[in-house]
Structure formats: C-alpha cells, structure tokens
Amino acid sequence: MDILNYIAESFSNITFLKVIDFIGTFAFAISGIRLASAKRFDWFGAYVVGAATAIGGGTLRDVMLDVPVFWMHDGIYLFCTGLALVWVIMFRRHLVHMHNTFFVFDAVGLALFTIVGIQKTLDCNLPIWVAIVMGTMTGAAGGVIRDVLINEEPLIFRKEIYAMACVVGGVVFGICDWFGTPVEVTMLLCGTAVFLTRVLAVKYQICLPTLRAEDEEKG
Amino acid sequence: MDILNYIAESFSNITFLKVIDFIGTFAFAISGIRLASAKRFDWFGAYVVGAATAIGGGTLRDVMLDVPVFWMHDGIYLFCTGLALVWVIMFRRHLVHMHNTFFVFDAVGLALFTIVGIQKTLDCNLPIWVAIVMGTMTGAAGGVIRDVLINEEPLIFRKEIYAMACVVGGVVFGICDWFGTPVEVTMLLCGTAVFLTRVLAVKYQICLPTLRAEDEEKG
Amino acid sequence: MDILNYIAESFSNITFLKVIDFIGTFAFAISGIRLASAKRFDWFGAYVVGAATAIGGGTLRDVMLDVPVFWMHDGIYLFCTGLALVWVIMFRRHLVHMHNTFFVFDAVGLALFTIVGIQKTLDCNLPIWVAIVMGTMTGAAGGVIRDVLINEEPLIFRKEIYAMACVVGGVVFGICDWFGTPVEVTMLLCGTAVFLTRVLAVKYQICLPTLRAEDEEKG
Numbered sequence: 050m051d052i053l054n055y056i057a058e059s060f061s062n063i064t065f066l067k068v069i070d071f072i073g074t075f076a077f078a079i080s081g082i083r084l085a086s087a088k089r090f091d092w093f094g095a096y097v098v099g100a101a102t103a104i105g106g107g108t109l110r111d112v113m114l115d116v117p118v119f120w121m122h123d124g125i126y127l128f129c130t131g132l133a134l135v136w137v138i139m140f141r142r143h144l145v146h147m148h149n150t151f152f153v154f155d156a157v158g159l160a161l162f163t164i165v166g167i168q169k170t171l172d173c174n175l176p177i178w179v180a181i182v183m184g185t186m187t188g189a190a191g192g193v194i195r196d197v198l199i200n201e202e203p204l205i206f207r208k209e210i211y212a213m214a215c216v217v218g219g220v221v222f223g224i225c226d227w228f229g230t231p232v233e234v235t236m237l238l239c240g241t242a243v244f245l246t247r248v249l250a251v252k253y254q255i256c257l258p259t260l261r262a263e264d265e266e267k268g
Numbered sequence: 269m270d271i272l273n274y275i276a277e278s279f280s281n282i283t284f285l286k287v288i289d290f291i292g293t294f295a296f297a298i299s300g301i302r303l304a305s306a307k308r309f310d311w312f313g314a315y316v317v318g319a320a321t322a323i324g325g326g327t328l329r330d331v332m333l334d335v336p337v338f339w340m341h342d343g344i345y346l347f348c349t350g351l352a353l354v355w356v357i358m359f360r361r362h363l364v365h366m367h368n369t370f371f372v373f374d375a376v377g378l379a380l381f382t383i384v385g386i387q388k389t390l391d392c393n394l395p396i397w398v399a400i401v402m403g404t405m406t407g408a409a410g411g412v413i414r415d416v417l418i419n420e421e422p423l424i425f426r427k428e429i430y431a432m433a434c435v436v437g438g439v440v441f442g443i444c445d446w447f448g449t450p451v452e453v454t455m456l457l458c459g460t461a462v463f464l465t466r467v468l469a470v471k472y473q474i475c476l477p478t479l480r481a482e483d484e485e486k487g
Numbered sequence: 488m489d490i491l492n493y494i495a496e497s498f499s500n501i502t503f504l505k506v507i508d509f510i511g512t513f514a515f516a517i518s519g520i521r522l523a524s525a526k527r528f529d530w531f532g533a534y535v536v537g538a539a540t541a542i543g544g545g546t547l548r549d550v551m552l553d554v555p556v557f558w559m560h561d562g563i564y565l566f567c568t569g570l571a572l573v574w575v576i577m578f579r580r581h582l583v584h585m586h587n588t589f590f591v592f593d594a595v596g597l598a599l600f601t602i603v604g605i606q607k608t609l610d611c612n613l614p615i616w617v618a619i620v621m622g623t624m625t626g627a628a629g630g631v632i633r634d635v636l637i638n639e640e641p642l643i644f645r646k647e648i649y650a651m652a653c654v655v656g657g658v659v660f661g662i663c664d665w666f667g668t669p670v671e672v673t674m675l676l677c678g679t680a681v682f683l684t685r686v687l688a689v690k691y692q693i694c695l696p697t698l699r700a701e702d703e704e705k706g
Contacts, residue, residue, distance in 0.1 A: 085644070086698030093651050094644025095698050097631075108551070113327070113337050118551050121617045137698065179340045193316075193417070198631070200640045202419045206304070206313025213312050260305030260314050260356065332546070332556050398559045412535075412636070421638045425523070425532025432531055479524030479533050479575065 066161070073158020074126055076151055077103040078133035081195045083144065086137065088199050095137070098198050100130045106190035110166055110183050114173050152251070156214075160243035162188040163215040164236050167222050177226060181219030188215040188243070210250035213257060218243035285380070292377020293345055295370055296322040297352035300414045302363065307418050311353065317417050319349045325409035329385055329402050333392050371470070375433075379462040381407040382434040383455050386441050396445060400438030407434040407462070429469035432476060437462035504599070511596020512564055514589055515541040516571035519633045521582065526637050530572065536636050538568045544628035548604055548621050552611050590689070594652075598681035600626040601653040602674050605660050615664060619657030626653040626681070648688035651695060656681035 081102030085095040104120045104127075111118045120126040137144065144151075166187025170180035189205055189212035196203040205211040221242040225235035249255070300321030304314040323339045323346075330337045339345040356363065363370075385406025389399035408424055408431035415422040424430040440461040444454035468474070519540030523533040542558045542565075549556045558564040575582065582589075604625025608618035627643055627650035634641040643649040659680040663673035687693070 082698070088640060088645075089697050089699070090640075090644040091646075091695035091697050093654075093695050094641065097644065097650075112331055112550055113340075115334065115336070115553065117553070121551075121613055124614075124616060127616070127620070141699070175340055176343075178343060178346070182346070197416055197419075197635055198641060198644070200419065200635075200638065202307060202309075203313065203417060206309040206316065206417070207307075208310075212316075216312075257310035257312050259308050259310050260301070261308070261360070331550055332559075334553065334555070394559055395562075397562060397565070401565070416635055416638075419638065421526060421528075422532065422636060425528040425535065425636070426526075427529075431535075435531075476529035476531050478527050478529050479520070480527070480579070 069157060069161045070165075071125065071129055072154050073161050074103045074129045075133050075136075076154035076158050077191055078130040079137060079144075079151055080155060080192070082134055082137045084195060084199055084201075086141070090199075092134065092138070096130060096134050098195055099133055100127060101198055102191045102195040103130055103133075104191065105194035106162065106187045106192075107166070109190050109194075110169065110187050113186075114170060114175075114183070116169070116173065153248075156244050156247045159188045159211070159214060159247060160218065160240035163218045163243050164222070164240050167219060167239065168236070171226075177223045181216060181223060184219045184222070185212050185215035188212070207259075208256070210246060210255055210257065214243045214246035214250065217246045288376060288380045289384075290344065290348055291373050292380050293322045293348045294352050294355075295373035295377050296410055297349040298356060298363075298370060299374060299411070301353055301356045303414060303418055303420075305356065305360070309418075311357070314356070315349060315353050317414055318352055319346060320417055321410045321414040322349055322352075323410065324413035325381065325406045325411075326385070328409050328413075329388065329406045332405075333389060333394075333402070335388070335392065372467075375463050375466045378407045378430070378433060378466060379437065379459040382437050382462050383441075383459050386438060386458065387455070396442045400435060400442060403438045403441070404431050404434035407431070426478075427475070429465060429474055429476065433462045433465035433469065436465045507595060507599045508603075509563065509567055510592050511599050512541045512567045513571050513574075514592035514596050515629055516568040517575060517582075517589055518593060518630070520572055520575045522633060522637055522639075524575065524579070528637075530576070533575070534568060534572050536633055537571055538565060539636055540629045540633040541568055541571075542629065543632035544600065544625045544630075545604070547628050547632075548607065548625045551624075552608060552613075552621070554607070554611065591686075594682050594685045597626045597649070597652060597685060598656065598678040601656050601681050602660075602678050605657060605677070606674070615661045619654060619661060622657045622660070623650050623653035626650070645697075646694070648684060648693055648695065652681045652684035652688065655684045 078099035081099040082095045085098040090098065107119050140147075163184040166184035167180040169187075170183040171177070175183075192205050192211070193203045196205075218239045222235055222239035225238055230238070297318035300318040301314045304317040309317065326338050359366075382403040385403035386399040388406075389402040390396070394402075411424050411430070412422045415424075437458045441454055441458035444457055449457070516537035519537040520533045523536040528536065545557050578585075601622040604622035605618040607625075608621040609615070613621075630643050630649070631641045634643075656677045660673055660677035663676055668676070
C-alpha cells in the first residue's frame with residue numbers, strides 16, 4: 050500500500066487539488082461556452098452559461114446544505130470561467146482538435162467535484178446516501194443547468210454514462226468509508242472510480258437502458 | 269362534528285399520514301418518469317425527472333424557508349422514487365389502464381403536499397399568505413421543474429386546474445385558521461378542498477381563462 | 488455637488504425608493520405576463536411567470552446569500568404582480584402603444600434592483616466583485632427564469648445589452664466605493680450608469696459580439 054499511500058498523500062496535497070480544481074472548472078466552463086456559441090449567444094450569455102456549467106452544481110449543493118456558497122469566497126472560479134471564454138474566442142477554430150484533451154480534463158473535473166461534494170456533505174453530519182446524491186449533483190447538475198439555459202433536453206439524461214459515474218464513485222466512497230479506509234485513500238479510490246467509469250463508458254459506448262414510450266411495441 | 273373529529277384524528281395520525289405521503293410521492297414520481305420515457309430518457313434521467321417531480325416542490329420550499337431539506341432526513345422519498353422507476357419499467361404497458369388510479373393518487377398527494385407546505389411555513393412564523401404561496405409551491409412546483417427538465421412548456425400553466433386547487437385549499441386553511449378551528453379539522457378541510465377542486469375541475473373540464481396574444485382580435 | 492447631493496438625498500428617501508421599487512416590479516411583471524400570453528398560458532400561469540420575472544432574481548440572491556427571502560416579508564411584491572395581471576387583462580390591446588413607457592419603467596427597475604442587490608451583498612460582508620455578480624443577478628436573473636419557464640432561449644443571452652448594464656453599474660459602484668464616495672451618491676451614480684447604459688444601448692442598437700459556431704468560417 051506504500052505507493053497507494055504516496056499517491057493518496059499527493060492527492061490530499063492542497064496545491065495539487067487546486068490545480069485539478071482549476072482544470073476541472075476550466076473544462077466545465079469550456080463545455081458550456083461551446084454549446085452557447087452553437088446557439089449564437091453573445092459573450093455575456095456564453096460567460097453565464099459557462100459559469101453555470103462550472104459552478105452551478107456546487108452552488109445547488111451549498112444552497113441545499115445551507116453552507117456558504119463556495120465561489121463567493123474564492124474568486125478563482127469566476128476568473129477561470131473568464132479565462133475559458135477568452136480561450137474559446139481566441140482558439141475557437143482549433144477547439145475541435147483538442148477534443149480528447151478536454152474530454153480527459155472534464156472527466157478529471159467530474160471526479161474531483163464528486164469527491165468535494167461527498168466530503169462537504171459528510172462534514173454536515175448527513176448520512177452517506179445523501180452524500181452520494183450531493184456528490185452526483187456537484188458533478189452533474191451544472192450540465193443540466195447548462196442544457197436548461199440553452200433550451201435543450203439535458204444531454205446527461207439521454208446519452209452516455211455521465212452522472213452514473215459519480216454514483217459509482219460515491220458507492221466506492223461509501224464502501225471504503227464503511228471499512229474504515231483512511232480518508233485520503235478513500236478519496237483517491239472514489240475519484241479513480243468516477244474517472245474510469247466515465248472513460249470506459251465512452252470508449253466502449255456503454256449506455257444505460259432507455260425507457261421506451263408507452264405506445265411502442267404494440268404493433 | 270363527532271364524525272368529522274374522528275376523521276380528523278385519523279388524519280393527524282402519523283402512520284396514516286406516512287401512507288398518504290408515500291402514495292403521493294409515488295404518484296408524482298410516476299408522472300415524471302412517464303413523461304421522461306416519452307422523451308426516451310435513460311433510466312438515470314427518468315429517475316432524476318421522477319425525483320424532481322416528487323421532491324422538487326418541497327425542496328424549493330425548504331430552501332426558501334431556510335429549513336433543513338426534508339428528503340435528506342428521511343430516505344423514504346428517494347427509495348419511493350426508485351420503486352416508481354421499477355414499477356414503470358415492469359408494468360409500462362399496463363400503466364395506461366391505471367390512469368384513473370394514478371389520477372386519484374396524484375390528487376391525494378397534491379392535497380397532502382399543500383397541507384404540509386402551509387403548516388411548515390406557519391411554523392416559521394410567516395403570515396398565512398406566504399403559507400398559501402408555499403403550500404401551492406410544495407404541491408405544484410415539482411411539476412414545473414419536471415416540465416423544464418424535459419424541455420416542455422409547463423403543463424400546469426396552460427391546462428386544467430392544478431395549482432389553483434392548492435390555492436383554493438390554502439384559502440380554506442386560512443379561513444379555518446382565522447375562525448380558530450382546531451388544526452386537525454383545518455387540515456382535513458384544506459385537503460378536501462384541494463382534492464375536490466382538482467377532481468371536479470377535471471371531471472367538468474373547468475379551465476382558467478387564457479390570456480390571448482396581443483395581435484389577436486384585430487381582424 | 489450641491490444639486491447631486493440633493494438628488495442623492497431624495498434617492499435615499501424611503502418613500503421615493505418604494506415608488507421606484509413598485510414601478511420596477513410592475514414593469515418586470517408586465518414583461519413576464521405579456522410573454523406568457525403570447526404562449527397562451529392561463530391566468531395562473533401568467534401570474535407565476537410575471538412573479539418569477541419580478542421577484543425571481545431577488546429570490547435567487549437571497550437564497551444564495553442565506554438571508555430571509557425579501558418578498559415573504561412585504562406583501563407589496565405579489566400584490567403588485569396581481570395588479571400587473573389585471574392591467575394586462577384589461578388593457579391588453581393598448582399595451583403595444585405603451586411600449587416606450589414600459590421600456591423606461593423596466594430600465595428604472597433594472598437600475599434599482601441592481602443597487603439593492605449590491606447593497607444587500609455588501610451588508611453580508613462579501614467582497615465587491617460578489618456584490619456586482621449579485622446585483623446583476625438581482626436585475627437580470629428574473630428575465631432568465633421567465634424565459635426558462637416559457638421554454639425559450641434566454642433573450643438577454645442573445646440580444647441587446649441588458650445584464651451588461653448591471654455590470655457597468657456595478658463597476659461604477661465599486662469605483663465610487665473605492666474612493667470613499669458617500670453611499671447615497673454612489674447609489675445614485677450606479678443607478679444612473681445602469682439606466683443610461685441600457686437606454687443608450689437600445690437607442691444605438693449596441694450589441695455584444697456573438698460567439699460564432701465552430702464550423703463557420705471554414706468555407
């Protein structure tokens with residue numbers, strides 16, 4: 050477990066976490082801004098959609114947990130969204146070639162946001178199943194708010210495994226927690242589970258079953 | 269008033285209320301899941317839409333009242349939504365024949381949710397008109413969130429008397445409260461008012477007047 | 488500065504502010520109800536959309552700041568929305584001729600709501616950049632909620648300078664605050680900046696640049 054503990058220590062290192070947080074926020078904001086640009090929103094609209102994607106899930110979580118909203122106490126999140134907007138404006142034509150990079154960034158962000166959401170909920174003395182819900186919300190609700198704002202059916206409700214990766218990570222967190230695993234290792238395993246579930250699901254095109262409309266299969 | 273008091277006592281009975289609460293949550297979740305299935309959402313998406321329909325109104329109320337969000341302290345609501353999902357997956361083809369049952373369940377849920385919303389608001393020492401707004405929100409906002417998530421114009425803004433039934437029940441509650449009616453009887457009468465308004469409105473197809481667009485009637 | 492101070496004093500006068508608040512709420516509610524009528528919503532739906540437009544931004548702000556929601560402690564806002572509904576029902580055909588009046592009312596409301604949002608955030612001991620975000624949210628989020636409810640892409644993300652006027656006013660507020668300007672003068676200058684930015688942007692059709700879709704410009 051030495052190597053695992055070593056990685057876990059880095060993982061709990063505050064600077065390392067800050068960097069991942071920044072990368073995740075950036076990737077989430079980019080995804081919002083790109084979809085907004087496809088709808089021909091202006092710069093302000095794109096910024097708002099980007100911010101909603103990046104910080105919407107965490108905001109919803111903090112409001113429901115009745116704790117101070119995280120981005121009001123650290124300017125980095127809104128600054129990072131602004132940077133993402135500048136990035137899209139400048140490198141718009143090259144974004145399509147960075148697809149894989151952003152996919153990995155997005156998955157890393159998803160993993161971190163899930164862990165943060167779970168940990169913050171447990172700190173409020175709420176049970177683990179609430180923490181899993183909140184972790185999933187932190188990771189995936191931003192994308193839902195984004196799709197509501199651009200007036201599309203939420204993508205994560207129809208395609209690919211996205212929010213389910215958070216749920217899988219949450220369950221891993223719960224199991225580790227149950228067995229008294231040190232919190233750093235628990236967080237590392239949870240994040241890995243989210244990341245791998247997401248990446249493998251996309252690579253092998255694994256989808257959840259779809260509910261069919263009631264009038265199908267009749268004929 | 270003996271029989272009325274007897275019913276009122278049962279009504280204030282905690283087990284009886286639990287059963288109604290379960291039935292209402294189930295019916296609300298089913299309505300969300302069915303609409304999600306018509307949009308070909310996957311199981312996860314259907315679960316989220318079902319949960320949003322069932323607990324969205326109460327969550328909005330608790331966040332606005334700044335009290336702990338109810339479903340985080342009782343796992344029954346999310347469990348019940350899961351049960352509703354399994355139900356729809358298994359009995360999908362038969363759902364259409366259960367239409368009337370679900371309509372009654374939904375109306376019962378609407379009545380209970382309205383009462384809970386009003387009572388919780390009054391417990392926060394807020395005036396009765398805020399309580400009526402919050403009761404209506406508890407009963408009807410879930411349906412609005414559902415329609416926003418599936419990207420449709422909110423049904424309750426265009427068709428049938430739905431939220432207005434909550435308002436009618438709220439006014440009945442306010443009047444009873446004003447005359448110092450015992451709280452159990454007040455709750456019973458309020459619930460009955462919501463239920464009857466909803467059922468009669470559908471039976472006799474009573475609608476609220478529609479606002480016409482400004483350019484009509486010109487010719 | 489005598490004349491400026493005189494106006495500033497009137498501006499801080501509570502009755503004067505109440506009147507502006509009423510006018511702004513009325514204008515915002517009218518805008519929501521008119522768009523709801525174009526979608527053939529019924530009276531209840533129109534009322535809800537009107538209320539969401541008028542008080543949605545402030546509600547979001549209060550929930551995020553974790554302070555009591557403003558409209559629950561003063562019945563004037565919901566009453567004013569009701570009045571707006573009656574107004575639209577009665578004078579629907581003449582509304583188009585009052586276009587300019589409502590545009591000015593709306594801009595006045597936007598200015599006041601921005602100031603209120605900024606001041607309330609600063610009272611929570613939050614930094615000025617959070618106050619600017621919250622001021623913009625107070626002024627502009629109601630319109631976004633309105634557009635989500637009527638299932639349209641948010642207008643303020645695509646057309647005209649609207650929310651940016653709040654940002655401009657917020658920056659003016661921040662600069663004045665930095666130089667230690669008396670709070671009444673600061674509020675007056677901030678409000679004027681919002682109002683003028685909005686009016687001039689519409690008059691000279693100034694727009695923010697639009698983000699173009701990624702597949703454009705290729706050919």
